[in-house]
Amino acid sequence: MFEFTSFRQPADDYFVNNVEDVDMDVDDEDLFETDGMNLTWPGKSLTSAQEYMRGHGTYVDNEEVIASVSGLVERVNKLITVRAVRTRYNPEVGDLVVGRITEVQPRRWKVDGNSRQDAVLMLSSVNLPGGVQRRKVESDELQMRSFFEEGDLLVAEVQAFFGDGTMSLHTRSLSYGKLRNGQLVTVPPILIRRLKSHFISLPCGVDLILGLNGYIWVSKHIKENEREGEEAFDAEAVYSNRNDVIDDSTRLAISRVTNLINVLASRSIPLTDTVLLDAYDWSLEQEGDVKDLLQEDAGDALVATILAKG
Amino acid sequence: MLNAGGYRSDGRRQYELRTISIDLSPQGSGADGSASLTHGLTQVNVCVFGPREAKMRSQTYHDRANVNIEVAIAAFSASERRKRGRGDKRILELSQTLKSTFEPVIQTSLYPRSQIDIYIQVLQQDGGLLQACINATTLALANAGIPLYDFVCAVTGGVHSTSPLLDLTLLEENDLPNVTVAVMPRSGKVTVVSMETRLHVDRFEEIFRLAGEAAKAIHVEMKKSVRDRTEQLVASMQSVGRPPTGVDAGDEY
Numbered sequence: 001m002f003e004f005t006s007f008r009q010p011a012d013d014y015f016v017n018n019v020e021d022v023d024m025d026v027d028d029e030d031l032f033e034t035d036g037m038n039l040t041w042p043g044k045s046l047t048s049a050q051e052y053m054r055g056h057g058t059y060v061d062n063e064e065v066i067a068s069v070s071g072l073v074e075r076v077n078k079l080i081t082v083r084a085v086r087t088r089y090n091p092e093v094g095d096l097v098v099g100r101i102t103e104v105q106p107r108r109w110k111v112d113g114n115s116r117q118d119a120v121l122m123l124s125s126v127n128l129p130g131g132v133q134r135r136k137v138e139s140d141e142l143q144m145r146s147f148f149e150e151g152d153l154l155v156a157e158v159q160a161f162f163g164d165g166t167m168s169l170h171t172r173s174l175s176y177g178k179l180r181n182g183q184l185v186t187v188p189p190i191l192i193r194r195l196k197s198h199f200i201s202l203p204c205g206v207d208l209i210l211g212l213n214g215y216i217w218v219s220k221h222i223k224e225n226e227r228e229g230e231e232a233f234d235a236e237a238v239y240s241n242r243n244d245v246i247d248d249s250t251r252l253a254i255s256r257v258t259n260l261i262n263v264l265a266s267r268s269i270p271l272t273d274t275v276l277l278d279a280y281d282w283s284l285e286q287e288g289d290v291k292d293l294l295q296e297d298a299g300d301a302l303v304a305t306i307l308a309k310g
Numbered sequence: 311m312l313n314a315g316g317y318r319s320d321g322r323r324q325y326e327l328r329t330i331s332i333d334l335s336p337q338g339s340g341a342d343g344s345a346s347l348t349h350g351l352t353q354v355n356v357c358v359f360g361p362r363e364a365k366m367r368s369q370t371y372h373d374r375a376n377v378n379i380e381v382a383i384a385a386f387s388a389s390e391r392r393k394r395g396r397g398d399k400r401i402l403e404l405s406q407t408l409k410s411t412f413e414p415v416i417q418t419s420l421y422p423r424s425q426i427d428i429y430i431q432v433l434q435q436d437g438g439l440l441q442a443c444i445n446a447t448t449l450a451l452a453n454a455g456i457p458l459y460d461f462v463c464a465v466t467g468g469v470h471s472t473s474p475l476l477d478l479t480l481l482e483e484n485d486l487p488n489v490t491v492a493v494m495p496r497s498g499k500v501t502v503v504s505m506e507t508r509l510h511v512d513r514f515e516e517i518f519r520l521a522g523e524a525a526k527a528i529h530v531e532m533k534k535s536v537r538d539r540t541e542q543l544v545a546s547m548q549s550v551g552r553p554p555t556g557v558d559a560g561d562e563y
Contacts, residue, residue, distance in 0.1 A: 007494055027379070039537060039540050039541055039544065040540075041452060041461075041537055042452050042457070042458035042459070042460055042461060042531055042538045043459065043460035043461055043494070043495070045496070057457065059417070059457075059459065061459075061497070065331075066459075066460065066496070068417060068457035068458055069452075069455050069456070069457050069458075070453075070455070070537070070539075070540045071455070071540060071544075072450050072544060085540050085543045085544055086343065086453065086454065086455045086543065087342075087454075087455030088342060088361060088362070088454075088455070089447070100472075102363070110363075112363070112446035116360070116361040116362065116421050116424045117363050119360075120364040161560075164422050164423055165422070166423075190547070191547075194540055211376050230521055237355070238557065242514065266336075267546060267547060268542075268543050268546040268547060269549065270498040270547055270550055272550070275550055278475070286546065306550060307549050308557075
């Protein structure tokens with residue numbers, strides 16, 4: 001009853017079989033059976049525009065839906081989208097991101113969040129000293145640099161979008177705010193999946209913040225009871241620029257985790273808490289220094305172990 | 311140029327293209343996408359950054375992304391050592407040609423107020439510089455996940471007395487009338503025709519048509535490399551745990 005000129009045989013079956021299925025989701029198994037049929041590149045014609053709607057990563061020309069990026073085709077009922085296999089971060093409300101202040105502007109900071117434009121952090125969406133909920137006064141505006149200045153790293157949540165698609169961040173939670181006692185690692189954003197929690201504590205005394213924008217913060221573990229409580233909101237500590245004392249073994253553990261993340265990212269292995277834990281356990285069994293993890297053969301062995309655990 | 315047996319100076323036939331090799335692996339530059347491409351002895355390296363926050367506020371457009379192309383030609387790239395600064399007229403012309411080629415091909419309207427930076431490094435020159443730059447830039451853009459309407463595939467064509475030649479080397483390019491043609495293979499639209507020598511109008515049509523066909527052959531190679539790279543990345547993404555096209559796949563966008 002339908003005709004698909006652009007898809008070859010296995011894909012045809014897939015679409016025709018599922019057309020009746022009204023409330024279906026994208027079904028992984030079926031897509032993978034078509035093995036490679038769902039890969040696209042710019043200019044690849046996907047299907048007829050009369051029967052399907054175009055989504056992200058596609059455009060319509062001559063009544064045909066055509067891919068504009070290389071990646072995987074996804075279909076939800078009649079909507080065809082292509083998810084690019086490598087791209088900048090596409091923000092969504094509620095995402096946890098790690099960013100770096102690039103500019104201080106009137107009543108706002110600009111934050112580099114690995115997205116297509118710098119994000120905005122309004123003065124009204126940060127916690128200020130002297131009470132969590134209070135009015136922003138002129139003196140706050142004048143001393144914005146004492147909270148965040150250019151180059152500072154912070155963890156925040158995507159709050160909303162402006163008309164032109166710029167994301168607006170907020171740090172109105174005690175787990176958000178300025179980052180210290182650690183090191184930043186950058187990976188392609190697609191490697192970070194949505195997890196139950198993006199704050200991970202590894203047993204080796206290292207805390208991880210997996211920003212969905214591909215920025216990962218690796219830092220010294222802060223004990224739960226030492227964290228600033230809701231009542232005793234301590235602006236000194238939250239906006240402090242000073243690192244705590246970090247002992248040598250913690251420094252070594254931080255570099256080890258950093259190297260592992262770099263190795264996994266260079267081989268495009270998605271980073272989840274279990275993968276990182278497995279990787280850390282594996283690295284402890286290895287002889288040699290932390291820096292040896294970056295060697296080619298160590299990386300191969302690591303990836304082989306991770307893949308075996310699947 | 312063309313000996314009695316019909317062979318060219320480097321041993322190719324009239325319509326034979328030079329070996330193409332493509333490397334799309336990231337080259338440690340932290341770029342969003344990069345490509346290294348050779349056509350015979352011509353080699354270029356392209357890095358694409360973006361779409362990202364525009365560095366110069368004067369160069370932002372409220373309705374589309376700004377495409378910024380910078381070309382650098384290594385001093386050692388030609389047989390004679392020659393340093394060309396960034397302000398060199400030939401380099402400016404080349405980057406301007408590339409900019410006007412790629413601005414309509416990139417879907418810039420999806421990224422208002424952003425900037426896409428394309429840095430081209432020419433490492434070796436042996437003819438077909440514009441062709442190599444166009445092909446490599448297309449690949450780097452596709453690799454960076456920047457939405458394109460289509461690939462742009464370019465090839466040079468020339469004529470020796472009455473016989474057309476394809477993919478000229480530097481030696482041939484210096485002595486023969488030649489033209490560089492870039493096409494978008496899906497629609498067959500021609501996006502660039504660049505001629506720096508005089509070419510007889512009677513010969514033009516034939517060369518033009520031949521170059522269009524040769525570009526399709528190049529497209530096959532380019533497509534294959536992009537596909538292989540995508541396949542490799544997708545395979546490693548799906549290797550661990552939950553595949554990216556999971557149940558909550560829909561909320562990614």
